[in-house]
Amino acid sequence: MATSSTKRSLTRFYWAWGILTVVGVVLSIWLPHRYVPRMMSNDGNLSLTTMILFSVLAAPVASGVYAAALHIMHADRYRGEGVPPAAEPIRENTKLLVTWLTVSAVLTVFVLVWGLGALAAENSTSGNPLVVDVTGQQWVWTFAYPGTHVVSNELYVPDNREVEFRVTSLDVTHGFWVVNFGVQVDANPGVITTIHTTPDKLGTIEVRCEQFCGLNHAFMDAIGHVVTPSQFSAWLSSQPQGA
Numbered sequence: 001m002a003t004s005s006t007k008r009s010l011t012r013f014y015w016a017w018g019i020l021t022v023v024g025v026v027l028s029i030w031l032p033h034r035y036v037p038r039m040m041s042n043d044g045n046l047s048l049t050t051m052i053l054f055s056v057l058a059a060p061v062a063s064g065v066y067a068a069a070l071h072i073m074h075a076d077r078y079r080g081e082g083v084p085p086a087a088e089p090i091r092e093n094t095k096l097l098v099t100w101l102t103v104s105a106v107l108t109v110f111v112l113v114w115g116l117g118a119l120a121a122e123n124s125t126s127g128n129p130l131v132v133d134v135t136g137q138q139w140v141w142t143f144a145y146p147g148t149h150v151v152s153n154e155l156y157v158p159d160n161r162e163v164e165f166r167v168t169s170l171d172v173t174h175g176f177w178v179v180n181f182g183v184q185v186d187a188n189p190g191v192i193t194t195i196h197t198t199p200d201k202l203g204t205i206e207v208r209c210e211q212f213c214g215l216n217h218a219f220m221d222a223i224g225h226v227v228t229p230s231q232f233s234a235w236l237s238s239q240p241q242g243a
């Protein structure tokens with residue numbers, strides 16, 4: 001039954017829901033831009049966009065739960081006199097329940113469809129990738145370029161061309177993680193695992209190990225560079241032609 005106190009109380013609930021949603025949306029957009037490293041590949045951009053989008057969509061759902069909890073705690077708090085009042089009946093408010101369930105269901109279906117699309121996009125490949133053989137060992141990364149004899153401890157890749165990393169390990173399991181590309185895959189001894197992405201910004205990139213691999217795991221990182229195709233060719237030909 002909608003008494004005046006019910007109306008007042010639900011108004012407070014809607015306000016709390018709205019304010020918490022705004023706070024959640026702002027944090028969902030601001031935090032990743034503030035703390036996530038610069039993304040420099042198609043997969044990195046897609047992952048970041050997906051993370052921000054999902055956080056924004058989750059904000060009204062999470063805020064609804066928090067607002068309901070606050071509403072119930074407020075309505076049910078015991079003031080020390082007589083029988084404590086029951087929580088105002090959110091569950092009897094059909095309009096509110098239908099809205100809540102519909103919004104949640106639509107958001108869930110959207111997230112599912114978006115996620116499947118993003119997964120398919122990340123799995124698609126171009127026909128002519130640059131192949132880089134990546135080898136992890138305690139505690140360094142080595143990058144070799146098939147078709148040349150170039151072996152380097154710094155990763156060089158050209159801009160705007162798909163790179164296929166063929167990743168393996170000489171000893172224990174490592175984790176190959178190109179932070180700014182948003183891609184990572186395990187480096188297993190005796191197995192070659194491939195992962196691919198397309199760099200889309202010039203600059204310095206960070207390669208790390210993300211699988212605990214022994215004493216100096218934390219120091220197992222490498223510097224990388226996304227350069228123009230002509231700079232890449234110049235770098236390749238300037239390298240000592242090793243074994």
Ligand SMILES: [Cu+2]
Pocket residue numbers: 174175209210211212213214217218220
């Ligand atoms: Cu490691």
